Every structure is written in structure tokens, then in C-alpha cells.
Amino acid sequence: MKKYYDSASVAKLDAGLISSGIPSAVLMENAGGAIARDVLELFPANGLPRRAVICVGAGNNGGDGIVVARRLALSGWAVTILLTRDREALKGDGAVFARFVPSSVRWEASGRLSDEEVLRAFDASDVVLDGLLGTGTTGEPRGEIRRLIGLLNRSAAPCLSIDLPSGIESGGPWVQAAFTSSIAAYKASCASGSRRTACGRVKLHALCFGEADQLEEPALCGLERSDVAALAPRCPNWAHKGTRGGVLIFAGSDRYRGAALLSARGALRAGAGLVVLASSSSVLDAAAASLPDAILERLDDGSDAASVLSRWKDRCRAMIVGPGLGRDGRAEEVAAAAAGFDGSSVWDGDGLSFLPRLGTSSGRRCLTPHEGEAARLLGGWDFESAPDRRAEGARRLAGLFGPTLLKGPGSLVAGEKISVIEAGGRVLAVPGSGDVLSGAVGAMLAAGLDCEAALVVAGWCHGRAGDRLTERLGADGRLAQEIADELPQCLNEVCS
Numbered sequence: 001m002k003k004y005y006d007s008a009s010v011a012k013l014d015a016g017l018i019s020s021g022i023p024s025a026v027l028m029e030n031a032g033g034a035i036a037r038d039v040l041e042l043f044p045a046n047g048l049p050r051r052a053v054i055c056v057g058a059g060n061n062g063g064d065g066i067v068v069a070r071r072l073a074l075s076g077w078a079v080t081i082l083l084t085r086d087r088e089a090l091k092g093d094g095a096v097f098a099r100f101v102p103s104s105v106r107w108e109a110s111g112r113l114s115d116e117e118v119l120r121a122f123d124a125s126d127v128v129l130d131g132l133l134g135t136g137t138t139g140e141p142r143g144e145i146r147r148l149i150g151l152l153n154r155s156a157a158p159c160l161s162i163d164l165p166s167g168i169e170s171g172g173p174w175v176q177a178a179f180t181s182s183i184a185a186y187k188a189s190c191a192s193g194s195r196r197t198a199c200g201r202v203k204l205h206a207l208c209f210g211e212a213d214q215l216e217e218p219a220l221c222g223l224e225r226s227d228v229a230a231l232a233p234r235c236p237n238w239a240h241k242g243t244r245g246g247v248l249i250f251a252g253s254d255r256y257r258g259a260a261l262l263s264a265r266g267a268l269r270a271g272a273g274l275v276v277l278a279s280s281s282s283v284l285d286a287a288a289a290s291l292p293d294a295i296l297e298r299l300d301d302g303s304d305a306a307s308v309l310s311r312w313k314d315r316c317r318a319m320i321v322g323p324g325l326g327r328d329g330r331a332e333e334v335a336a337a338a339a340g341f342d343g344s345s346v347w348d349g350d351g352l353s354f355l356p357r358l359g360t361s362s363g364r365r366c367l368t369p370h371e372g373e374a375a376r377l378l379g380g381w382d383f384e385s386a387p388d389r390r391a392e393g394a395r396r397l398a399g400l401f402g403p404t405l406l407k408g409p410g411s412l413v414a415g416e417k418i419s420v421i422e423a424g425g426r427v428l429a430v431p432g433s434g435d436v437l438s439g440a441v442g443a444m445l446a447a448g449l450d451c452e453a454a455l456v457v458a459g460w461c462h463g464r465a466g467d468r469l470t471e472r473l474g475a476d477g478r479l480a481q482e483i484a485d486e487l488p489q490c491l492n493e494v495c496s
């Protein structure tokens with residue numbers, strides 16, 4: 001389990017260590033030393049002259065940068081410190097360490113340089129270090145700091161952020177780093193959503209000595225393979241179709257045919273023992289050729305949904321409602337009938353739009369919205385203005401409708417707890433990918449998992465499928481059906 005903390009807990013840890021007698025300068029030297037080692041490891045000299053520009057803000061994040069400047073200069077690097085204020089304005093430990101910076105280091109006040117001059121200096125460097133803002137950020141980046149964030153993001157040079165990408169704790173803008181050397185804890189602000197990719201490759205360093213156990217409860221937990229394996233369904237070799245469980249799918253419409261097929265394919269590839277696809281004739285015609293493994297129920301008229309449900313409810317432990325269902329009167333009738341199912345259900349896509357009108361469910365229910373759908377269910381929601389907005393939105397949805405998997409980079413699962421899925425990437429951002437996920441969730445519910453566990457296992461396997469495809473074939477141009485077809489290998493990694 002990867003633990004993510006908010007900045008307030010990390011700042012509290014710093015303060016606690018200092019008040020228990022560890023000088024703050026020792027902490028800064030430790031942090032700066034570890035970051036300098038990262039730089040030297042990432043950019044080995046190999047006889048080449050190496051250059052760095054270190055952007056230094058007014059706080060201790062900049063102080064860490066000054067320590068790094070000394071260390072790199074002593075290792076033979078050509079270093080420029082780019083200050084957002086005059087050197088005389090430096091305070092605290094940063095001011096102390098400034099006295100020990102070798103004379104080979106150049107000092108520049110960024111305010112005296114034009115955008116072009118700053119960019120030229122960045123572009124001439126092997127790496128630019130971002131020590132502008134850390135855990136002490138308040139509000140959106142202002143003044144020189146804001147300008148330098150913009151220039152850092154325009155520069156071709158790779159950026160290594162000190163502790164966290166500057167600005168990420170705010171509504172933006174923030175630095176898009178290639179690397180982040182994180183101090184004391186992984187930061188929750190970098191865990192999920194559009195901020196997740198801002199850190200680049202992250203390396204975590206202790207601030208002092210095993211202080212991590214002095215941190216309070218993490219803000220978020222990252223789910224890794226072993227966490228998922230502990231929840232995944234067990235499928236003994238004597239299993240028969242009934243052991244695996246059946247899934248009834250209400251999905252698809254004349255307009256959206258592929259969604260239903262992909263959801264069914266996801267369910268089959270995630271190991272469902274029986275898949276019944278109830279959909280319109282046009283969908284079933286396509287399914288007859290491409291999905292010989294599924295049972296097909298014609299559902300041109302919404303009023304037929306209740307009889308389909310009563311035919312299959314004893315053989316299907318789980319139900320999927322919504323992918324490509326449409327939002328017309330037929331779809332509404334289907335959703336109303338589906339709400340009477342007393343097994344476990346996952347609601348996705350168009351199905352989500354009916355949830356506020358359906359009231360409480362008779363069975364166990366979970367949902368898999370993306371941010372747009374989630375915002376509609378919450379009557380409008382801004383996911384961007386602060387790093388914790390995604391987690392807060394997911395928590396609210398879970399409270400209103402049932403355990404929720406909020407899709408997007410670093411998908412969140414909110415139920416009893418809130419967790420981040422540590423798998424997947426942009427490869428998953430293709431049409432039909434969410435339909436495949438709904439199918440996988442359905443299969444996990446059919447295998448007997450509770451809603452939260454089903455979201456975790458299916459969400460992780462879906463992400464892992466994306467990672468495996470990326471490793472083998474690249475992250476772009478993959479098809480949702482390829483994600484589905486990769487699911488068995490992912491399940492093999494977590495199921496025994």
C-alpha cells in the first residue's frame with residue numbers, strides 16, 4: 001500500500017521533529033543532500049560538463065535548492081541559482097546555507113531577466129530544479145513564481161521538482177516535472193487527476209530517519225498488486241460456471257452498439273461464468289457474430305426489461321446497467337426495472353443519469369462515472385480548483401449512491417475507505433475503455449466480491465491491462481477490445 005499524505009501532515013511532522021530537538025538546518029541538509037544525489041544519479045557526468053539552473057523561491061523549498069546548488073557545484077557542475085527575490089532577502093536556513101555556496105555558483109535575480117533570457121538559461125541546462133514552492137504554498141502562484149512556472153513548462157530542459165511540483169497544491173498553474181524528489185512522504189496532491197502526471201518519476205526520501213511512522217493517517221492509499229491480490233476472487237480448479245457467477249447486462253441502443261459488446265467482452269474476459277446481454281435488435285445482430293459466448297435477450301421495448309430480469313435473476317448474481325443504453329424513454333423504463341434487482345449492480349454511462357430519480361436500491365449498488373458524469377450527479381462539481389476535489393467528489397457520490405470508482409488518471413475508489421488505483425495511464429483513454437471496465441466490475445460482483453472490492457480488483461486489472469499493452473505495444477492507438485483481451489493475464493497476476 002502506497003501512502004499519500006497532505007501537506008499539512010508533512011509540515012506538522014517537520015515541526016514535530018524540530019521541536020523534539022533536531023535542528024531545522026539538519027533536516028534541510030538531509031533533504032538537499034538526497035535531492036542532489038538524485039540529480040547526480042539521473043545525469044551522470046561521464047566526463048561531460050553538466051549544468052543546472054536551480055529556481056529558488058522565498059521559503060524552505062528554495063532553501064533545499066540552495067543545499068542542492070552547493071552539492072552539485074562541489075561535484076563539478078556549473079550551477080546557476082535563479083532567485084525570485086534579491087539574495088539579501090533570503091531568510092532562515094536558506095540564508096545560512098547561502099553562505100556556504102562555492103564561489104563558482106552564479107546568482108541571478110529572475111526579476112532582472114526577460115522571459116527569453118530565462119528560457120535560454122533553462123534550455124542550456126541538463127536539468128532545471130524547481131525549488132519555487134513546497135508544502136507552504138498558499139493560493140495560486142503569484143508574481144515571479146507564477147512567471148517562472150510558466151517558463152519552466154515552456155522549456156525543453158527536463159525539470160526536477162523539489163518535494164513537489166510548484167503550484168500543484170493550488171488551483172494552478174503548476175510545474176510539469178520530469179522527476180520529483182519527494183521529501184518525507186508521497187503527497188496526496190500528486191495522486192490523482194490531472195495533477196498525477198505532473199510529478200513525472202517520483203523518488204521518496206526520508207527527511208531524517210524512519211520518521212514516516214510518526215505521520216498521522218494518510219489522506220489516500222495507493223492500491224498496488226499485493227493489496228489487490230488480497231481481495232481478488234479465488235477460483236478453485238473444480239469451479240463450474242455457477243461458481244464464477246452470472247452477469248446480466250442492460251446496455252446498448254441503436255445508436256451506441258459497441259458499448260454493449262465491449263461491456264460483455266469485459267465481463268467474459270474478467271471470468272464471468274455466464275453473460276446475458278439484453279439489448280436492442282441491432283446490437284444483438286452485431287453480438288451474434290462477435291460474441292458467441294454470450295446469451296442474447298432482445299430488448300427493443302423498455303417494458304420487456306422486467307420479464308428479462310425475472311428470467312435471469314436467479315442465475316445472475318450481478319447486473320450491469322448503462323453502457324450505451326441511451327437516455328430516452330426506453331432506457332428509463334429499463335433503468336426503473338433494473339433498480340428492482342436484488343443482487344449486486346454496477347451503473348455506468350447513460351445508466352448513471354437515472355440514479356437520482358431511482359432512489360435507494362434494493363440490492364448492493366456501485367458506480368463508475370468519469371468526471372463529467374460525476375459532476376452531473378453532484379449537481380455541478382469543480383474537480384480542478386484544489387488537489388482534494390476529486391477525492392471529495394468521489395466520497396460524496398459514495399455517500400449518495402454507493403461505492404464509486406471515479407475514472408481518470410489515478411482512478412479513485414471511494415467506499416468505506418478511499419483509495420487510488422496505482423495502475424493504468426493514457427492508454428486507457430480510448431473509446432469503449434469504460435465499457436470494458438464496467439464488464440470487469442460486473443464479473444467481480446458475479447464472483448461474489450462486495451462492491452468496493454469489485455471496483456478495486458476490476459479497476460486495478462483494467463489499469464494493469466493498459467500498462468501491459470503500453471509495455472508491449474505502446475500507449476497510443478490501442479483499442480478497448482485489446483484492453484478487454486488483456487484482462488485474463490492481469491487476473492492471473494492477482495488471483496490464486
Ligand SMILES: NC(=O)C1=CN([C@@H]2O[C@H](COP(=O)(O)OP(=O)(O)OC[C@H]3O[C@@H](n4cnc5c(N)ncnc54)[C@H](O)[C@@H]3O)[C@@H](O)[C@H]2O)[C@H](O)CC1
Nearest residue numbers: 014027031058059060061134135136137138140141142163
Ligand atoms: N524544516 C522544514 O520545515 C523542512 C522543509 N523542507 C522543505 O521546505 C518546504 C516547505 O517550506 P516552507 O517555507 O514552509 O514553504 P514553501 O517553501 O513552500 O514556500 C513558502 C514561501 O512561499 C511564499 N508563497 C506561498 N504561497 C505562494 C504563492 N501561491 N505564490 C507565491 N509565493 C507563495 C510564502 O510567502 C513563503 O515565503 C518543503 O516543501 C520542503 O521542500 C525540507 O524538506 C527540509 C525541512
Ligand SMILES: [K+]
Nearest residue numbers: 130133164166
Ligand atoms: K517545488
